[in-house]
Amino acid sequence: EIHREKTYVRDCQIDTDLELRIPDNYVSGSNERLAFYTELDNVKTEEELKAFRQRLEDRFGKLPKPMQELIEGLRIRWVATSLGFEQIVFKSRKLRCYFVVNPESPYYQSEVFGAVMAYLQKNPDKASLKQTSTFLIMIFEGVDTMREAKNLLLEVETFVKAQNQAGVA
Numbered sequence: 001e002i003h004r005e006k007t008y009v010r011d012c013q014i015d016t017d018l019e020l021r022i023p024d025n026y027v028s029g030s031n032e033r034l035a036f037y038t039e040l041d042n043v044k045t046e047e048e049l050k051a052f053r054q055r056l057e058d059r060f061g062k063l064p065k066p067m068q069e070l071i072e073g074l075r076i077r078w079v080a081t082s083l084g085f086e087q088i089v090f091k092s093r094k095l096r097c098y099f100v101v102n103p104e105s106p107y108y109q110s111e112v113f114g115a116v117m118a119y120l121q122k123n124p125d126k127a128s129l130k131q132t133s134t135f136l137i138m139i140f141e142g143v144d145t146m147r148e149a150k151n152l153l154l155e156v157e158t159f160v161k162a163q164n165q166a167g168v169a
Contacts, residue, residue, distance in 0.1 A: 008107035012080040016090040019066035072146035095140040115163035
């Protein structure tokens with residue numbers, strides 16, 4: 001399983017032009033919003049996330065879209081971290097996934113990285129690879145929502161797991 005592999009990335013930053021936030025009109029108190037952001041940042045499992053979401057809905061009603069996007073952003077961070085992405089930039093319908101910045105990282109010799117490269121080779125219509133002097137970036141074009149971005153990364157993660165279980169990568 002990918003999650004039993006060595007962890008190469010501790011967290012993934014997300015930069016987006018979408019609204020990922022708890023709206024003031026949903027939770028009016030700034031201290032309370034801050035407490036919810038802190039609590040959400042400490043959520044580590046889908047079960048904890050469902051419980052968090054349920055508490056909010058019970059207290060404040062249906063989650064507004066920016067809050068739903070925030071929750072999808074957390075899920076993206078989890079998947080991106082497992083795939084070795086240190087940063088996600090999601091702007092102008094383009095999802096850019098930045099690999100570990102240190103070119104000497106053992107990540108680049110890992111089965112996870114090998115499987116991500118295999119995914120790129122098998123799916124040139126879905127994603128491309130770009131290398132700059134500083135970064136190696138996996139790019140998806142035409143992505144509209146955080147949910148769509150999450151689903152693309154889950155597809156890569158599923159491929160990576162299958163490759164690693166088969167001993168291919």
